[in-house]
Amino acid sequence: MQRIESHACFGGTQEVWQHESGTLGCTMKFGVYVPPHARERDCPVLYWLSGLTCTEQNFITKAGAQRHAAEHGLILVVPDTSPRGVGVPDAEGYDLGIGASFYLNATQAPWDSHFRMHDYIVHELPGLIETHFPTNDGCAISGHSMGGHGALVLALRNPGHYRSVSAFSPIVAPSQVPWGQKAFATYLGDDREAWREWDACALIANARERLPLLVDQGDADEFLTVQLQPERLQAACAAAGHPLTLRLQPGYDHSYYFIASFIGEHIAHHARALSA
Numbered sequence: 001m002q003r004i005e006s007h008a009c010f011g012g013t014q015e016v017w018q019h020e021s022g023t024l025g026c027t028m029k030f031g032v033y034v035p036p037h038a039r040e041r042d043c044p045v046l047y048w049l050s051g052l053t054c055t056e057q058n059f060i061t062k063a064g065a066q067r068h069a070a071e072h073g074l075i076l077v078v079p080d081t082s083p084r085g086v087g088v089p090d091a092e093g094y095d096l097g098i099g100a101s102f103y104l105n106a107t108q109a110p111w112d113s114h115f116r117m118h119d120y121i122v123h124e125l126p127g128l129i130e131t132h133f134p135t136n137d138g139c140a141i142s143g144h145s146m147g148g149h150g151a152l153v154l155a156l157r158n159p160g161h162y163r164s165v166s167a168f169s170p171i172v173a174p175s176q177v178p179w180g181q182k183a184f185a186t187y188l189g190d191d192r193e194a195w196r197e198w199d200a201c202a203l204i205a206n207a208r209e210r211l212p213l214l215v216d217q218g219d220a221d222e223f224l225t226v227q228l229q230p231e232r233l234q235a236a237c238a239a240a241g242h243p244l245t246l247r248l249q250p251g252y253d254h255s256y257y258f259i260a261s262f263i264g265e266h267i268a269h270h271a272r273a274l275s276a
């Protein structure tokens with residue numbers, strides 16, 4: 001593992017690391033913000049999953065999260081959004097292939113040999129983070145859009161793994177919307193039963209842990225009605241008795257300006273759960 005960027009930031013450091021991923025079969029980069037507290041004690045980790053078209057750079061350069069992580073003493077870990085590089089399959093369009101993993105383990109060729117982002121985020125990456133950074137055993141997860149879907153699904157599939165979960169403008173029902181249907185048909189095949197394992201609204205009915213969900217959604221989001229449909233999450237949570245705080249934020253769109261406006265509240269939310 002090799003550090004390829006390091007910048008002083010709010011008393012800590014914003015770093016980018018590169019490593020060979022055995023799970024994904026390619027070279028991967030991830031961002032890590034190490035807060036000033038890490039010089040004196042072990043810190044909990046917040047994993048951030050970005051959306052379609054992003055790399056590890058979008059969140060670390062646009063969200064303004066470091067100020068809040070420095071205040072609360074959280075390590076931020078920001079992976080890329082898919083495997084990438086030599087030999088990794090890709091497809092036409094920004095919403096499939098590289099930059100569009102949907103954080104699942106693909107079962108269909110040729111995707112199944114590299115697109116195993118669930119296992120990378122849940123197993124391989126935490127192992128690296130625990131070895132190289134001063135972490136304690138608490139971790140939480142958040143994300144945006146496709147990454148909001150990833151955060152919800154990874155938390156729902158791995159009870160006990162995360163102390164808290166939140167999402168900005170998440171895809172909540174990928175089986176029901178065009179972005180998700182295109183990706184799931186390609187990565188998982190035509191059997192819609194298999195899709196349910198990667199769909200937050202479908203997983204909520206039988207969740208083994210009722211971890212509260214915090215979701216912020218802008219009401220001026222250009223993807224709201226076709227791709228996001230947060231009312232489906234509201235209905236699934238109501239039916240299952242799953243705790244949900246869904247906040248519709250007036251005037252906000254899908255961009256990082258929205259994330260920057262509320263990331264402080266999300267980090268405070270995770271810090272409370274991680275210090276409890």
Ligand SMILES: N[C@@H](CCC(=O)N[C@@H](CS)C(=O)NCC(=O)O)C(=O)O
Pocket residue numbers: 050051052053054058062094144145146254255256
């Ligand atoms: N209009 C966008 C659609 C994809 C998009 O909006 N991506 C969101 C996540 S779903 C994003 O975070 N884009 C990168 C950024 O805003 O920095 C494009 O074609 O690039």
